[in-house]
Amino acid sequence: MSQRARLTALVGVLAALVVVAVIVAVAARPAAVRAAPSSEVEVSAGTDDCGHGWADDGRALGGTISFDVSNTTIAGVEVYLQAVDTTKVYLDLESIGAGAHAHARVALGSGRYRFVCLPADADPANGPTVRVGPAPPGTALTPGMVPVTRADLIPPAKAYGAWVGSRLPALRQQVVAVAADAEEGDLPAAKRDWLTARTTYETLGAAYGAFGAAGEAIDGLPGHGLTGFHAVESPLFSGAAAADVVGPAQQLIADVDTLLAQFPKAQIDPGDVGLRAHEIVEDAIRDVLAGAADAGSGTELATIDANLSGAAQALAPLHDLLASRYPELAATQQSIASTQQLVEGFRAADGTWTRLAALTTAQREHVDAALSETAELLAPVAAICDPRRTP
């Protein structure tokens, strides 16, 4: 055997020993989430060297891997770790600045993977394919997902925007009815019609300033000065004269007209649809459930019921995108429905609602628990529908 051949053989034996040692070490690790990996894999993320540094021989062990990804370009870059065969993405490092490092951990099962580097202003670059072996038993694998793109979200955004737009004329009719009732001095009718209009509005997903100044005028929180619905609500439910309701009711019509005029021009951003479903419920918890959205009517639970309808409406057009990406989609829909059922239990046969403050401790705890569980389930919807680039 020549010297070179002997060296090669020696290196081969050594390499085999190292691999065995690593396999043993990995297999001996306690299951699940305990062990921290001993070292990080340094990976380059540029257009020419994307993925370099990870398994340069094309093979890697499965299980938990820590990466130290460094941007070798002179501009920002986004990095995916993608399964070659399914195009599912397991890691998305957004916005790594020029020369900057980002650390990430991912738990991979067997398959073929590669890094994809997406510079801000250039086409994506694919790294070399790495064949990854099976993960140690008990490893909590990172779920992969085919990214949702802005293009994917345009049809749902259009469908949702069309639905909101279709409700605005009804909303206008309903607020006109409130003003008419007040002008006729029929305050019981005004209260009923006010609640109808308000719950219509509360289905429209105006959470967290989605309708901008028009939304603030229609439904700004009472604590910031009474406007819109609350300016009507306050005199209407505190025994004031009908004449005191007329002015605010007419102003509300004007505010809804402003929204009507603006809305056709204001498209719903594709990036907002997933957020909307989640944030409607966050809004309900933060303001309505805290009692901060009431100016005397005690109809908080009606508002929450309408908010849940709004969340279901925002979720509906995302169904096809979510069905393959979110295992808890059915549970989420079920949670919205069962929370609505619980809340609607506080509506009497005559259409009046139990005030939030009148709930017993146990009733209140059930409402709080159901609504917060719904919010928890909706949170991944926003994460999944965060628009990402096509690799």
Next chain:
Amino acid sequence: MTGLGRRDFLTAGAGVAAGAAVAGGAGAVLAPVAASAHQAPPGVRAAAAPFHGEHQQGILTPVQRSAAFVALDVTAASRAELADLLKTITERARFLTTGGTPPDPGLTAPPRDSGVLGPTVVPDGLTVTLSAGASLFDGRYGLASAKPARLRTMDAFPDDSLRREVCDGDLLLQVCADDRDAVTHAVREIARATRGGMGVRWRQDGFVSPPRPSGTPRNLMGFKDGTSNPDVHDAALMKRLVWAQGTGREPSWTGGGSYHVVRVIRMLVEFWDRVNLHEQENMIGRRRDSGAPLTASAEHDDPHYENDPTGDVIQLDAHIRLANPRTTASADQRMLRRAYNYDGGVDANGTLDMGLVFVAFNQDLDRQFVAVQKRLAGEPLTDYVQPFGGGYYFALPGARDSSDWLGRSMLA
């Protein structure tokens, strides 16, 4: 000297006479050990408290510096959902007290962990102790026949000012750790994992002071509190005083558990601070500076009531004398205390809201805590304290292994 931590104590104390260390309250042994611990290398942390065993952690565990007491009402709709809830609490408690790196959700969800303790969750001496309140055993979950025999809504004693909205609850989580952030993190993660299944009824946070300057930590009246605690390393004593046996009137599942009493007691500290020292010491029965009984010289000295039968030195209604007369008859009335101070800001009048979260573990609620509490009725100290919250709970038996869960035997 603010550097004393439980972790230092444990590290340094491993080879020292640890048995004596916590006897009668952390006590005299703690200070010298702590002093030597300052030479220990920095960054050495306490090992995680073992999660599995016959008993739950957080009972005999040496007291950690920070705590949260979180009473919960269960909103689960069925017995099966209650079981799921208890499994989830167990799984979270096991992970948080053991530590580790939370799994990565990839692109599919927000992070699994709040990150308050960094990318990898450190144990930080965390213990999570789960106890059941009497209301859990009402008709909702078919548990009426499983109720621990002495468990009930907390008694209102004559000197109490109970606000029932901050009393009782279906469950109690006692969460303790070396540092406040680990307590906050654990409460937050458990709440997140159990949404839909339960809601917080009341919560009270607490802290344990370091020895000032030595011996048992002080309460907010300025007195050492817990000096005469039974020795947690005396297994036979713990068997007599702490652990329910699951015999007699008690359902068999209760064996290995313990009656867990929490009393949130406001101290009227402005008033207390306007009281002469000798009057304070007479009410307590100990010296404020050293913690020594008035009849003796050092904190852990025996008060020898037999030499002071008419209360000339330690008056007959002094707190320590009523609480523990040290007679043969009162020996089995002793309980294991694990109290925390609380500092809750101010009330509507601008008066300081602070006091004690009294915590005691009992084999028999009536024989121990209730008997002692009845004897304390009308003691002079009652003018300076207002018990207002808390409850009676039953600390569940421990989870035996990684497939077991807290409450399994209760629901069996």
